[in-house]
Amino acid sequence: MSEANLALAESPRDFSGAMSIEEKRAIAEVQASMVIAKRFPRDVSTVLARVKIACQRRELAEKAHYAYKRGGENITGPSVHLLRTVAQCYGNLDFGFRELAQEAGRSIVEAFAWDKESNTREVRAFQVPHSRFTRAAGNTPLVDPRDIYEMVANQAARRERACLENVIPRDIILAASDECKKTLAEGGAKGPFVDRVRKLVAALSAEFAVTPEQVAEYLGHLIDATNRDEFANLYAVYQSLRDGEAKVAEFFGPSAKTQQDGEPKGGAAKIKAMHGKAKEEAPSAPAHGEAAEQNQSGGPGQQSIDLMAPGAMEDEPLINDEQVKQVAKLAATLKWGDDQMEPLIRDNYQAASLTDLTENQAVHLLGQMNHELAARKASGSAPKKST
Numbered sequence: 001m002s003e004a005n006l007a008l009a010e011s012p013r014d015f016s017g018a019m020s021i022e023e024k025r026a027i028a029e030v031q032a033s034m035v036i037a038k039r040f041p042r043d044v045s046t047v048l049a050r051v052k053i054a055c056q057r058r059e060l061a062e063k064a065h066y067a068y069k070r071g072g073e074n075i076t077g078p079s080v081h082l083l084r085t086v087a088q089c090y091g092n093l094d095f096g097f098r099e100l101a102q103e104a105g106r107s108i109v110e111a112f113a114w115d116k117e118s119n120t121r122e123v124r125a126f127q128v129p130h131s132r133f134t135r136a137a138g139n140t141p142l143v144d145p146r147d148i149y150e151m152v153a154n155q156a157a158r159r160e161r162a163c164l165e166n167v168i169p170r171d172i173i174l175a176a177s178d179e180c181k182k183t184l185a186e187g188g189a190k191g192p193f194v195d196r197v198r199k200l201v202a203a204l205s206a207e208f209a210v211t212p213e214q215v216a217e218y219l220g221h222l223i224d225a226t227n228r229d230e231f232a233n234l235y236a237v238y239q240s241l242r243d244g245e246a247k248v249a250e251f252f253g254p255s256a257k258t259q260q261d262g263e264p265k266g267g268a269a270k271i272k273a274m275h276g277k278a279k280e281e282a283p284s285a286p287a288h289g290e291a292a293e294q295n296q297s298g299g300p301g302q303q304s305i306d307l308m309a310p311g312a313m314e315d316e317p318l319i320n321d322e323q324v325k326q327v328a329k330l331a332a333t334l335k336w337g338d339d340q341m342e343p344l345i346r347d348n349y350q351a352a353s354l355t356d357l358t359e360n361q362a363v364h365l366l367g368q369m370n371h372e373l374a375a376r377k378a379s380g381s382a383p384k385k386s387t
Contacts, residue, residue, distance in 0.1 A: 033094070033116055034116050034119075036092075037092040037116040037117040038117065040092075041092070041117055042090065042091045042092055042117060044172075047089055047090055047091070047172065048172065048175060050089035051085075051086055051089045051172060051175060051176045051179070052175070052179050054085050054086075054088075054089055054176075055082075055085075055176050055179035055180045055183060056179065056183050057183070058183060058184070060081065060082065060085055060180065060183075061180040061181075061183040061184040062184065062235065062239065063079055063081045063082070063239060064078060064079055064081065064082040064176075064177065064180035064181075064184075064232075065077065065078060065079055065082070065177070065180070065232055065233070065235075065236040066078075066079045066236055066239075066240065066245075067233060067236035067237045067239075067240050067246070067251075068240060068245065068246050068250070069246065069250040069251060074233070074251075076233055076236055078161075078165075078173055078176070078177050079161070080157045080158070080160055080161040080164075082173075082176055082177065082180060083160075083161050083164040083165065083168070083173070084160075084164070085176070086164075086168055086172060086173060086176050087113070087164055087168060090168055090172065092115065092116045092117040093113065093114065093115055093116065093167070093168075094112075094113070094114040094116060095112065095113040095114070095160060095163065095164055095167075096111070096112065096160065097109055097110060097111040097112070097153075097156035097157075097159065097160050098110050098112075099152060100125075105129065105130045105131070105141070106127050106128060106129050106130060107127070107128045107130065107148070107152050108125070108126075108127055109125070109126055109127070109128055109152055109155070109156050109159075110123060110124070110125045110126075111123070111124045111126075111156050111159035111160040111162075111163055112124070112160075112163055113160070113163035113164045113166070113167040113168075114167075115167050120167055121167075122162075122163040122164075122166045122167050123163070124159040124162060124163055126155070126159060128151060128152050128155045128156075130142045130143075130148050130151070132147075132151065180232070181228050181229060181231075181232040182228065184231065184232050184235055185228040185231055185232070193228075193231075194224050194226075195317075195359070196231070197223060197224070197226045197231055197234075198223070198224075198359060198360055198363050199363075200231070200234060200235060200238060201215050201223055201363055201367070202323075202363045202366060202367075203238065204238055204241075205363065205366050205367035205370050205371075206326065206366060206370060207241075207242070208241055208248050209248075209367075209370040209371050209373065209374035210248060210252050210367070211367040211368065211370075211371045212363060212364045212367045213367075214252040214253070215234070215252070217252070217253075218234075218251060218252055219234070224360070237251050317358065317359050318355070318356070318357065318358055318359065319354065319355060319357045319358065319359055319361070319362040320359060320362075323359065323362040323363075323366065324354065324355070324362075326366055327354060327362065327365060327366060327369070330366065330369040330370065330373065331369070333373060334369060334372060334373060334376075336369075341354070344365075345357065345365070348365075349361045349364075349365070
């Protein structure tokens with residue numbers, strides 16, 4: 001190695017010049033953005049119009065709200081997805097999070113939201129341990145860089161949401177929330193609103209074995225009486241369950257099964273009473289054959305009638321092909337033959353056969369079957385799939 005190269009290698013490198021240039025560039029960018037924000041201020045009417053258009057997208061409306069349980073209360077609000085979209089429409093706003101350092105198995109992170117037009121800035125600094133806590137395993141250290149990043153991003157998103165809520169005017173956030181609820185309720189499809197409520201209940205039943213009775217108890221009234229805000233809240237619960245951010249028991253608790261005295265307690269009793277009243281006001285259907293007479297007289301082998309089962313409503317659509325397939329699949333899994341299905345349909349829904357059920361009754365039946373399957377799995381008696 002030449003003396004010149006040796007001297008260059010031994011001499012410490014000076015990065016002060018490069019750092020000075022980078023700092024000057026960053027300062028110039030901030031100053032330029034503030035000047036532009038002052039020169040081109042936002043127009044609130046334009047912002048609201050943009051927000052309304054953005055919130056008419058169903059993909060955003062489905063993720064616009066969060067829901068979780070804390071201290072026995074339901075906590076809901078606009079999600080970080082909605083607030084980021086509103087921030088983009090609001091304009092002249094810098095927001096996000098940055099990881100400041102990693103040390104001793106933790107990350108030091110800063111979330112921020114800065115309105116350059118009014119020079120209002122909200123900052124949240126916090127620490128994120130590189131571990132994941134579960135009740136089963138306790139604290140598990142994270143070593144994979146991707147796991148660490150996802151943990152940091154998840155924790156930072158909540159602080160970023162809080163920063164945006166404190167910078168963006170509340171009325172704009174509420175307008176965006178209401179528009180997303182409207183989009184979610186309308187669904188971009190024809191047909192009555194109650195059909196979308198029933199489809200959501202069917203999805204909860206099919207994916208998480210949540211029965212219609214549990215949904216009704218959660219709402220505090222009959223499913224068909226659900227309003228737009230309650231539907232948005234229920235959809236937020238559904239999204240939280242799908243994303244793994246909450247558990248079924250946190251929202252719906254154990255199934256509303258009968259206790260030792262044979263009657264459901266608490267909210268389940270209230271819902272049952274409402275259903276019973278609706279059934280008393282409806283005209284009773286004629287009995288079907290000898291088996292129905294035996295059940296009415298309380299003979300041997302009597303199958304209990306589910307008072308929570310919805311009755312058929314006038315002009316209500318009948319069970320669709322997809323629901324028929326789902327019932328057949330679950331019946332095969334549960335090993336329920338015609339000798340079990342026919343009395344169940346006849347006694348609980350006053351229908352002659354499966355194809356005579358309405359869509360709402362089919363949703364209820366699927367919920368009952370999914371709950372039975374979940375109960376068998378929990379007890380270890382679920383039927384095994386044949387290979």
